[in-house]
Amino acid sequence: MQPEASARPVVPHAEHFGDEASRQNAAHLGMWIFLATEVLLFAALFAPYALYRLAYPELFHQAREHMDLTLGTINTYVLVSSSVLVALAVASIRKGRELVASALLVGAVVLGITFLCIKGMEYAHHAKDKALPGAHYAFHQFAVPGASLYFTLYWIMTGVHAVHVTVGVGVLSVLCGQTLSGKFSAAYHTPLELGGMYWHLVDIVWLFLWPLLYLS
Amino acid sequence: MSQSGAEPVMPERHYLNAERGLWSWLTTHDHKRIGLMFLGLLLLMFLLGGVYALALRIELLTPGETIMSRLAYNRSFTLHGVVMVWLFLIPSIPSAFGNFLLPLMIGAKDVAFPRLNLASLYLYVLGAAITLWGILQGGADTGWTFYTPYSTATGTAVLPVLLGVFVVGFSTILTGVNFITTVHTMRAPGVTWTKIPLFVWAIYGTSIIQVLATPVLGMVLVLVMLERLGGLGFFDPARGGDPLLYQHLFWFYSHPAVYIMILPGMGVISEAVCAFTRKNPFSYRVLVVSTVGIAFVGFLTWGHHMFVSGASTLGAGAFSVLSMLVAIFTALKIFTWLGTMYRGSIWITTPFVYVLGFIFLLFFGGMSGVAVAVTSADIHWHDTYFVVAHFHFIMVGASLMAFLGALHYWFPKMFGRRYPEALGIGTAVLIIFGFIATFLPQFLLGNMGMPRRYADYPERFQPLHVASTAGASLLGFGFLIIAIYLIWSLRHGRVAGRNPWESRGYEWTSESPPPKSNFHEPPSFPYPPHDYARPDVAPEVGRAA
Numbered sequence: 001m002q003p004e005a006s007a008r009p010v011v012p013h014a015e016h017f018g019d020e021a022s023r024q025n026a027a028h029l030g031m032w033i034f035l036a037t038e039v040l041l042f043a044a045l046f047a048p049y050a051l052y053r054l055a056y057p058e059l060f061h062q063a064r065e066h067m068d069l070t071l072g073t074i075n076t077y078v079l080v081s082s083s084v085l086v087a088l089a090v091a092s093i094r095k096g097r098e099l100v101a102s103a104l105l106v107g108a109v110v111l112g113i114t115f116l117c118i119k120g121m122e123y124a125h126h127a128k129d130k131a132l133p134g135a136h137y138a139f140h141q142f143a144v145p146g147a148s149l150y151f152t153l154y155w156i157m158t159g160v161h162a163v164h165v166t167v168g169v170g171v172l173s174v175l176c177g178q179t180l181s182g183k184f185s186a187a188y189h190t191p192l193e194l195g196g197m198y199w200h201l202v203d204i205v206w207l208f209l210w211p212l213l214y215l216s
Numbered sequence: 217m218s219q220s221g222a223e224p225v226m227p228e229r230h231y232l233n234a235e236r237g238l239w240s241w242l243t244t245h246d247h248k249r250i251g252l253m254f255l256g257l258l259l260l261m262f263l264l265g266g267v268y269a270l271a272l273r274i275e276l277l278t279p280g281e282t283i284m285s286r287l288a289y290n291r292s293f294t295l296h297g298v299v300m301v302w303l304f305l306i307p308s309i310p311s312a313f314g315n316f317l318l319p320l321m322i323g324a325k326d327v328a329f330p331r332l333n334l335a336s337l338y339l340y341v342l343g344a345a346i347t348l349w350g351i352l353q354g355g356a357d358t359g360w361t362f363y364t365p366y367s368t369a370t371g372t373a374v375l376p377v378l379l380g381v382f383v384v385g386f387s388t389i390l391t392g393v394n395f396i397t398t399v400h401t402m403r404a405p406g407v408t409w410t411k412i413p414l415f416v417w418a419i420y421g422t423s424i425i426q427v428l429a430t431p432v433l434g435m436v437l438v439l440v441m442l443e444r445l446g447g448l449g450f451f452d453p454a455r456g457g458d459p460l461l462y463q464h465l466f467w468f469y470s471h472p473a474v475y476i477m478i479l480p481g482m483g484v485i486s487e488a489v490c491a492f493t494r495k496n497p498f499s500y501r502v503l504v505v506s507t508v509g510i511a512f513v514g515f516l517t518w519g520h521h522m523f524v525s526g527a528s529t530l531g532a533g534a535f536s537v538l539s540m541l542v543a544i545f546t547a548l549k550i551f552t553w554l555g556t557m558y559r560g561s562i563w564i565t566t567p568f569v570y571v572l573g574f575i576f577l578l579f580f581g582g583m584s585g586v587a588v589a590v591t592s593a594d595i596h597w598h599d600t601y602f603v604v605a606h607f608h609f610i611m612v613g614a615s616l617m618a619f620l621g622a623l624h625y626w627f628p629k630m631f632g633r634r635y636p637e638a639l640g641i642g643t644a645v646l647i648i649f650g651f652i653a654t655f656l657p658q659f660l661l662g663n664m665g666m667p668r669r670y671a672d673y674p675e676r677f678q679p680l681h682v683a684s685t686a687g688a689s690l691l692g693f694g695f696l697i698i699a700i701y702l703i704w705s706l707r708h709g710r711v712a713g714r715n716p717w718e719s720r721g722y723e724w725t726s727e728s729p730p731p732k733s734n735f736h737e738p739p740s741f742p743y744p745p746h747d748y749a750r751p752d753v754a755p756e757v758g759r760a761a
Contacts, residue, residue: 022401025401026328026329026397026398026400026401026402029396029397029400029401030328030329030332030393030394030397033392033393033396033397033427034393036427036428037389037393037427037428037430037431038431040428040429040431040432041431041432041434041435042435043431043432044431044432044434044435044436044439044465045435047461047464047465048439048450048461048465051458051461052456052457055456055458056456133446133448134442134443134446134447134448134449134455135446135447135448135449135455136446136447144455144456145449145455145456146456148449148455148456149449149450149455149456149457152448152449152450156439156442156448160435
């Protein structure tokens, strides 16, 4: 052995899944990387939005005025509140309060479903106006090339987001059941933290969609 | 060739016979078995893509119709590209050799998320199956790039091919997430960031590209599918859309994807150059920095695919300069490899012949890349055989040579047996010359004006096309020989022993083939990787705590 080697500090992760701390470390890092891929996924939708908003500024403005700002804003509050509940749930499981954590998760799931219901109501309004995506667009109040692209972007961006909300509601429901059955404790609750991270990302994406599609 | 004296023996228990039966393979979490299954599937895909390639070369033997109709030709070059790029080259070295070697090279028992690793394999199988089903439906005729508006309008089976590539993309993402986390959290004592083997650095850089670029491809494929199904209009000028947007989004992934294909190959070369010249890398730091540099700059060059698609002069100029930066990093690597070889104790083996082929062909591929990055010259060469030759020099001349080099270098590690070395060297030489005969004429053809993706051509081009087809036949013959002797060696090859190359790589400190847990004792590595400076000191594996 070379002498300088023994002086080197030992890297802490010797064994495969040797201890809970390194397992948690790996799980968190993996989740952060996965969230980065999600950001890039939505980036591929924000790019067309930027391009066509620059190409058709007037029509995008008019179409945006047609959106139901009240429902959109309520939905924003609903989603942010559910994120707060998830954050509180993680904080309480860290203190070992399983019942409080599962009650908070139930609240978050209910708010998530509320979000999807309100979104569905909005979709129904648009469908009645025939402001449908792509070739099905027949909302004659606005000129076709620009406004149809706005509504197509609206459907796709909120649709992909709604798919993520649905997945998130499913994940939170499973985690809620596991919390109730006593799987998590103050010592071990990594899946709950990971699920929370995912839910916050879904929330953050909406915080970009809301101003782009409803405000300004 | 092993210098250890006594005849090497096969370890009694290893990962191949630790558990038996098909079920133990299908449900395994062992990264070595998953890597091996990837290798088998990838080679099958390579065979399929190769058959299409030979069919194309036969069609191009004479002007006019030779063996297939025009539509069949369009479908064949599309499927050749789709299978080779999406199903072979992109997953090739990371999913097969990366999976097998990365944990061994950092002294870990497995990757960070073994179940996710298996999921990645099944996603690959699912994606490949959907793509093959699309091929049975008649296949697409869009080219592997699926350019709009043609891909949204053609009547061929584009949808299943798009869906298959989309699913394979998720397999790539999962592998990337897994590898990055593994490198960060699973290194054995002693494997600090400056002592990570160069192959692992290359896989790490590749994984970052995979993770950051592939989601964009996934979304753009979804948009094309929706455009076909529901007429979105994003890429359709009739609905106010812009087809150029597709090209931007597509190449934002697909240009970095070129580095997904080449970086792991460069990692293989860095390992093999040190092992077969018995020298430390001329500069470990330069090899690492250029790996990360290529991964980074690769994200800033996509616009050079749109020089003639209506990109602005300013944008084209910027992308032209940024593209040339890649050549600087690549040149740093080439000089470092040459510096490593200089005054080394060179051992001519099959992997080393592939190393030489790689460096020689990468040089030509890279220099022609700088040539087409010049906007004015690109207008002459765009969409001609010059470009076809350029990227085949990179993807086949470099990536495939590295793949074959890796296959030969780590074959004893994977199976514990040797292949016939003389036959291997001879075949490697045959393949390199076959490659040059195939693609050198295509540079000349492209410069004379032969456009790519055409089944027909004027008669004056025929001699060069015949030369190219002859070279392709040599290549195909070479691959056949490799397949025969490697399959023969699986059962009948000489037993290799632990470290037949006398390599100082960490992966060779465990038995060949390795035990299921990779190392019998949790290892620690007190010496740097590629440490050939003290031949009298046998590298020993320490024990962790």
